[in-house]
Amino acid sequence: MRFPIITAFRIGLKRTLAFLHDLAWIPLALLLGYLAQANFQGLGVEDGSSLLILLLLCLPIQAAAFWSFGLYRGIWRFASLPDLIRIFKAVTTGTLVITSLVFLFQLSGVPRTVLVLYPVFLLVGLAGPRYVYRWIKDQFHGHRRREGQRTLVIGAGRAGEMMVRDLVKDSHYQPIAFLDDDPAKRGSELHGVRVLGSISLLAALVDELSIEVVLIAMPSASSDLMRRITDICRQRQVPCLTLPTLQELHGHPVRLSQIRGIRIEDLLGRQPVKLDTAVLHAFLDGKRVLITGAAGSIGSELCRQVAGCYAPEKVIMLDHSEYGIYRMDEEMRQLAPPDRIVTLLGDVRDPGRMRQVFAQWQPQVVLHAAACKHVPLVELNAAEGIKTNVLGTRLVADLAVEYGVEKFLLVSTDKAVNPCNIMGATKRAAEIYCQALQHRSNTAFIITRFGNVLNSAGSVVPLFERQIAAGGPVTVTHPEVTRFFMTIPEAVSLILQSAAMGDGGEVFVLDMGEPVRIVDLAQQMIRLYDLDPEIDIGIEFIGLRPGEKLHEELFHSQEALVGTAHAKILRAQARQVEWEWLQRRMSQLVLASRQDDPQVARVALHALVPEFVDGDARATVAAPSPLTRPTPIKAVG
Known part of the structure; x- marks a missing residue:
């Protein structure tokens, strides 16, 4: 003491x-x-x-x-x-x-x-x-810490000012100068550090000022600018650090401890998403929000944004992973008032547990992110994929209707479009069920569909990182394979915006930008480690895995895409089915999941999702689907 x-x-x-x-x-x-x-x-x-x-x-x-x-x-x-x-x-x-x-x-x-x-x-x-x-x-x-690394700061805005204010007190960095493209800032000083000119001077000043580290203090920096700066730093062999993006900050102030290295999502990301915060506050403030799959990549970010940016009455986090939900509980209690957080261990496939959750907490909004999503694993474990992605979704959706939930959001995937794998077919089956429930209840069922998210659990980015750390080679399935990519915070922001703006029955498709060649992604990640592709780290092509497409799609040919009030959210025409027909097909899926026979599971999925094309399934031809013809709809907003 x-x-x-x-x-x-x-x-x-x-x-x-x-x-x-x-x-x-x-x-x-x-x-x-x-x-x-x-x-x-x-x-x-x-x-x-x-x-x-x-x-x-x-x-x-x-x-x-x-x-x-x-x-x-x-x-x-x-x-x-x-x-x-x-x-x-x-x-x-x-x-x-x-x-x-x-x-x-x-x-x-x-x-x-x-x-x-x-x-x-x-x-x-x-x-x-x-x-x-x-x-x-x-x-x-300042005299005492002359041994700190000579630091050039990119961005003399508010974030740059706050960062340099902390840097002058830190013994590890010595801020030497600012660079900023705003002509009005040139020649000015922040905390004794002068703005020398535009970012175009970076290469020359790194050599002239003997810069030892470059710090990008621009949370709103575009991916093009990030690539330009990192390329120069790599050529000059100078480390490049950055601050978190605006979406990562969740509105909180910048701190010195948040400085980090450049990530692949910084180079592939796009302009920060602009949200209609008034609509989101009206949607979430004062509500009891149940988030399933809360320990997963998307579910955990849903928890962070709902609790960190808005004022819900309760954030009810549910996941079957004990360790995962334990970590989320620790994190969330630092982010929001503890009495606002409810942490539940449970499986969306367990009827007794899920009924208990709905009865006790009476959620008003359900964000359903629980899913089996890894394509090759679900391909090898078809029955488990059906139990979670289809039957688990059906259970949660039925309870939402029974307990009067206002809005139910299903987090879906681009792999549900013309699926060629079990995972995509199960997610499409979940979409069909939610669309059918929309016309049989007062609960608004909304579906959001998007592509890959960068750095999510089980995605290609962590795999490439492990392979590069081990000295290579980096394995790519095919030279021309492409995927749509989006950062996790960006995807979740748009998911919430979709849920807030939806009235029920919509299938929202997130604007994923241009598809990215996986081989280009691999090369960029190798360069982030200051290594050269094909010289320091090789790239090996191993062929497409079972159930994989060469190029993903975001909507079906019968789903006429139209714009919405948000520039990055499109709406697809929902395809309706007859309820009695759907119930028979769901009963077949239940039986198939119990038999744990991949062939039976494929046949049952094909009966429910006729566009499911699986060359290995040898599925029998199902009866014609009662999918109704789409009718033209007007753009929203």
């Missing part, structure tokens, strides 16, 4: 000394006020008497104002604008009270000019020493 006691004593001593310093300035400011009003010709007897009376009045009132406005919460070493504002409020309030008492008690002999000059001298006396002390400390600290 000795060290905490010593620390508390030191803090108390510093505050006491600061308080005594401020008290000493009260008589000094009064004296300077009297001398100034007398043109510094000395004080008469009457002036001395009124000075003493005024001093006895000022000391207690001004001291109380100092404490009331928290002048001793700040530290002189880091004196800033908020400290100056507190000083101004304390001096102004104290002076107004003192002046009122002087007039109220008609104290004779107190020059009115003194009551104007006194607060000016006091304000200078309190603020001046604080800022001089900080300046001296900054100069001393």
Whole structure:
């Protein structure tokens, strides 16, 4: 206990000394006020008497104002604008009270000019020493940490200013200069660090200023700009670091501890998603939100954004992974008030547990992200894929209807379009069931469909990272294989926006941009490790795996895509089926899942999803599907 006691004593001593310093300035400011009003010709007897009376009045009132406005919460070493504002409020309030008492008690002999000059001298006396002390400390600290890495900061905006403010206090970095494309900022200084020019000067200044690290302090930087900067840094063999993106920050301030290396999603990502926050707040604030698959890549980010950016009554997190949901519980209790977080262990395939969850917590919104998503694994375990992706979705959706859930969002995938694998076929079956329920309940069923998310569990990015770390080779299935990619925060933001804007029955398709060749992705990731493809790390083509397509699709030919009020969200025409027909097909799936026979499972899936094409399945031809012909619809918004 000795060290905490010593620390508390030191803090108390510093505050006491600061308080005594401020008290000493009260008589000094009064004296300077009297001398100034007398043109510094000395004080008469009457002036001395009124000075003493005024001093006895000022000391207690001004001291109380100092404490009331928290002048001793700040530290002189880091004196800033908020400290100056507190000083101004304390001096102004104290002076107004003192002046009122002087007039109220008609104290004779107190020059009115003194009551104007006194607060000016006091304000200078309190603020001046604080800022001089900080300046001296900054100069001393700056000289002391000359061994820190010489850092060039890209971006002189708010994030750059906040970052350099922390960097000047850190011994690991020495900020040398800013670069920013805004002409208005050139030549200006932030915390003593000058903006030298545009980002086009980067290559020249890295050599000229002996830069040891480049820091990108632009959370909104485009992927093109990130690639340009990282290419220059790689050519100059200088490390390049960055701050989190705006979506990763979730509206929180930038901190020095958040500096990280460049990731592949920084180079493939696009402009930050602009959300209609008013619609999202109306959708989520005050609601009980159940998120299934809460420990997964998409589910966990749904939890972060719902709890971190909005004000739901409860965020009910459900997952069958004990360790995964334990980690999410720890993280979420740091992000949101603990009484807002409900952590549940459970499986969406367990009817008893799921009914208990709905009965106890009465969710108003269900975000259904629980799924088996790994294509080759589901291909080898067809029955498990059906149990989770189809029957688990049916269970949760039926309970949502029974317990009066307002909105049910199904997180789907581009692999549900013309599926050629079990995973895609099961997700399409889940879509069909939710679309059918839309016309038989008051719950609004909404489906969002998108492609791969970067760096998700089981995705190609972590695989490539492991292969590069092991020295290669990096394995790619086919030279021409392409995939749509989106960052996890971007995908989740658009999922929530879709859920908020949907009225029920919609199939929303997220704008995934242009497809990315996997071989290009592999090459970019190898370069992020400062290695050369085919020289340091080889790329090996291993052939498409069972159930994989060469190119993914985002919508079926019968789903006429139209625009919506959001530029990055499209709407596909839902295809309806007859309820009795659907129930017979679902019964076949239940039997198939119990037999655990991949061939039987494929036949049952093909009966429900006629567009499911599987060369290995040898499925019998199903009866014609009662899918209705799509009708033209108008764009929303």
